Amino acid sequence: xxxxxxxxxxxxxxxxxxxxxxxxxxxxxxxxxxxxxxxxxxxxxxxxxxxxxxxxxxxxxxxxxxxxxxxxxxxxxxxxxxxxxxxxxxxxxxxxxxxxxxxxxxxxxxxxxxxxxxxxxxxxxxxxxxxxxxxxxxxxxxxxxxxxxxxxxxxxxxxxxxxxxxxxxxxxxxxxxxxxxxxxxxxxxxxxxxxxxxxxxxxxxxxxxxxxxxxxxxxxxxxxxxxxxxxxxxxxxxxxxxxxxxxxxxxxxxxxxxxxxxxxxxxxxxxxxxxxxxxxxx
Amino acid sequence: xxxxxxxxxxxxxxxxxxxxxxxxxxxxxxxxxxxxxxxxxxxxxxxxxxxxxxxxxxxxxxxxxxxxxxxxxxxxxxxxxxxxxxxxxxxxxxxxxxxxxxxxxxxxxxxxxxxxxxxxxxxxxxxxxxxxxxxxxxxxxxxxxxxxxxxxxxxxxxxxxxxxxxxxxxxxxxxxxxxxxxxxxxxxxxxxxxxxxxxxxxxxxxxxxxxxxxxxxxxxxxxxxxxxxxxxxxxxxxxxxxxxxxxxxxxxxxxxxxxxxxxxxxxxxxxxxxxxxxxxxxxxxxxxxxxxxxxxxxxxxxxxxxxxxxxxxxxxxxxxxxxxxxxxxxxxxxxxxxxxxxxxxxxxxxxxxxxxxxxxxxxxxxxxxxxxxxxxxxxxxxxxxxxxxxxxxxxxxxxxxxxxxxxxxxxxxx
Numbered sequence: 029x030x031x032x033x034x035x036x037x038x039x040x041x042x043x044x045x046x047x048x049x050x051x052x053x054x055x056x057x058x059x060x061x062x063x064x065x066x067x068x069x070x071x072x073x074x075x076x077x078x079x080x081x082x083x084x085x086x087x088x089x090x091x092x093x094x095x096x097x098x099x100x101x102x103x104x105x106x107x108x109x110x111x112x113x114x115x116x117x118x119x120x121x122x123x124x125x126x127x128x129x130x131x132x133x134x135x136x137x138x139x140x141x142x143x144x145x146x147x148x149x150x151x152x153x154x155x156x157x158x159x160x161x162x163x164x165x166x167x168x169x170x171x172x173x174x175x176x177x178x179x180x181x182x183x184x185x186x187x188x189x190x191x192x193x194x195x196x197x198x199x200x201x202x203x204x205x206x207x208x209x210x211x212x213x214x215x216x217x218x219x220x221x222x223x224x225x226x227x228x229x230x231x232x233x234x235x236x237x238x239x240x241x242x243x244x245x246x247x248x249x250x251x252x253x254x255x256x257x258x259x260x261x262x263x264x265x266x267x268x269x270x271x272x273x274x275x276x277x278x279x280x281x282x283x284x285x286x287x288x289x290x291x292x293x294x295x296x297x298x299x300x301x302x303x304x305x306x307x308x309x310x
Numbered sequence: 311x312x313x314x315x316x317x318x319x320x321x322x323x324x325x326x327x328x329x330x331x332x333x334x335x336x337x338x339x340x341x342x343x344x345x346x347x348x349x350x351x352x353x354x355x356x357x358x359x360x361x362x363x364x365x366x367x368x369x370x371x372x373x374x375x376x377x378x379x380x381x382x383x384x385x386x387x388x389x390x391x392x393x394x395x396x397x398x399x400x401x402x403x404x405x406x407x408x409x410x411x412x413x414x415x416x417x418x419x420x421x422x423x424x425x426x427x428x429x430x431x432x433x434x435x436x437x438x439x440x441x442x443x444x445x446x447x448x449x450x451x452x453x454x455x456x457x458x459x460x461x462x463x464x465x466x467x468x469x470x471x472x473x474x475x476x477x478x479x480x481x482x483x484x485x486x487x488x489x490x491x492x493x494x495x496x497x498x499x500x501x502x503x504x505x506x507x508x509x510x511x512x513x514x515x516x517x518x519x520x521x522x523x524x525x526x527x528x529x530x531x532x533x534x535x536x537x538x539x540x541x542x543x544x545x546x547x548x549x550x551x552x553x554x555x556x557x558x559x560x561x562x563x564x565x566x567x568x569x570x571x572x573x574x575x576x577x578x579x580x581x582x583x584x585x586x587x588x589x590x591x592x593x594x595x596x597x598x599x600x601x602x603x604x605x606x607x608x609x610x611x612x613x614x615x616x617x618x619x620x621x622x623x624x625x626x627x628x629x630x631x632x633x634x635x636x637x638x639x640x641x642x643x644x645x646x647x648x649x650x651x652x653x654x655x656x657x658x659x660x661x662x663x664x665x666x667x668x669x670x671x672x673x674x675x676x677x678x679x680x681x682x683x684x685x686x687x688x689x690x691x692x693x694x695x696x697x698x699x700x701x702x703x704x705x706x707x708x709x710x711x712x713x714x715x716x717x718x719x720x721x722x723x724x
Contacts, residue, residue: 179402184392
């Protein structure tokens with residue numbers, strides 16, 4: 029314990045005046061939590077850096093392809109469904125509002141820009157975090173608690189290279205592709221809802237979708253998708269990889285909590301990063 | 311003695327406030343089977359994990375061929391540790407991979423061998439481990455014994471110079487335990503690696519160990535041969551060995567060596583009237599051929615049946631028996647002279663020829679996939695002793711008298 033200006037440690041002060049604890053404890057708890065968060069953030073950054081460098085080592089391509097299949101290809105159906113209904117419901121809500129001000133022609137513009145710039149990357153990332161991210165954390169967490177990761181170490185196989193790097197690379201490849209798919213199917217959902225069901229003009233809708241979007245909008249969406257890919261893959265891999273070091277539980281329960289933390293932290297960080305990236309690119 | 315392959319100098323390891331190892335000193339020599347024994351939670355696995363670098367000592371030095379690991383350059387350290395393989399207590403097989411993929415993993419990831427060469431090596435190891443039928447199964451589809459064998463095959467596939475076994479027989483039945491120990495011993499002889507085992511299996515593990523290290527109260531309190539351990543006078547012996555060593559050896563159902571000694575002293579040392587007793591020494595000869603033809607389990611089953619048969623026959627007549635070496639059984643007949651003992655042995659041979667052989671070959675029938683011819687011999691020798699004599703000299707005398715009492719040959723054809 030560090031001594032204060034009078035050479036007395038905080039512990040000695042607290043021992044002499046126990047009521048001081050009432051005031052110091054909340055601050056100490058906040059301080060500990062802050063130090064833990066900063067420590068974890070730093071560790072995750074180092075973790076990401078090392079894993080990223082190892083993407084370019086030999087024998088990685090087959091593992092990356094395998095992970096692209098799991099994270100990307102196997103998420104296609106869920107992305108199609110979510111994209112379709114997101115487009116439909118957005119169109120439904122927006123059309124009613126636009127009709128009131130006589131601007132129903134702007135339906136295509138509103139939908140396309142919202143999806144491509146904002147909703148596409150965010151909802152895609154959240155859906156992949158929930159589907160593939162949770163599975164990644166659980167798989168790596170179980171491998172950790174059943175000593176499979178230690179076994180890799182003893183076989184001189186770098187666990188970061190073998191387990192983490194392919195998942196980060198696969199996420200960076202899959203997220204933009206799935207985002208593009210989400211955008212496309214969302215616009216199609218808007219067409220079904222707006223044109224087929226609500227009776228908006230098909231030509232106006234498609235024309236506005238085509239003319240209102242610029243390459244800059246598409247690029248912004250893809251940049252966000254890549255940022256979210258890095259966040260989701262790092263958080264999910266990190267939580268699983270260090271599941272055995274959790275202080276709140278052990279064993280299978282620790283893996284369960286790590287999975288919950290991975291999904292929650294990923295979702296929160298996606299929204300925080302969305303704001304930061306948008307404010308930088310806008 | 312030569313420079314130890316691995317040496318611990320004053321190694322201390324703590325987890326939080328709990329000190330697990332305190333100023334541990336030990337030596338492990340090349341080409342030997344060294345077994346670390348101690349109670350559960352005494353830090354045996356921690357010790358093993360420090361050798362392979364999964365854990366680092368808080369204090370002290372670990373030397374590899376006389377050089378401290380901590381001061382080695384990264385390349386040198388990697389090269390040293392690459393010679394070591396580790397078999398985990400819970401196997402640590404990858405549950406999403408088949409047995410073949412698990413065994414191939416270290417070759418695939420750490421070498422530049424072509425796929426065909428990897429497949430060849432893996433298939434050879436799979437066959438040696440009697441896992442032919444399980445090659446394409448997942449670990450969860452295998453029995454505990456098969457998982458152990460798969461983990462053992464994975465540990466050996468890179469032809470390591472040193473293999474660390476963390477409780478390789480935990481959770482196995484007596485036949486499997488001894489089959490695994492026997493497999494380790496045979497592999498060690500065949501491939502010449504240095505084996506370091508952590509085990510509770512006393513006395514079974516003595517049969518395959520060149521050296522025993524005893525971990526007690528956070529330190530190594532004994533290093534030496536199993537025979538030297540018998541003479542070791544320390545609280546470890548009372549508290550640990552006697553608690554780990556069962557009243558009877560699990561595989562054969564015979565008395566453990568210690569219990570055998572206690573019985574010997576209790577029954578024969580009291581004979582002050584100059585009476586005699588007899589010792590019968592049985593040896594199973596040609597068991598390596600049985601192992602090669604029928605597998606480790608069948609060989610252990612044969613040993614188990616032999617032990618059971620000896621116990622059944624001589625136990626009813628006041629005799630007590632133990633397994634002296636892997637294939638050697640000794641029976642003391644405290645109330646019989648040489649003539650009576652010879653008569654008893656004759657009865658045993660007749661009975662065994664009638665009934666015992668059938669039990670032996672039942673094992674062969676279960677295990678043999680196609681036609682095979684297996685053969686082994688049973689030798690027996692009798693000697694007479696007096697209570698004042700050392701039992702070792704009487705047993706040696708019985709060994710000199712040994713002759714073949716039965717040769718079992720079986721042609722199994724399907």
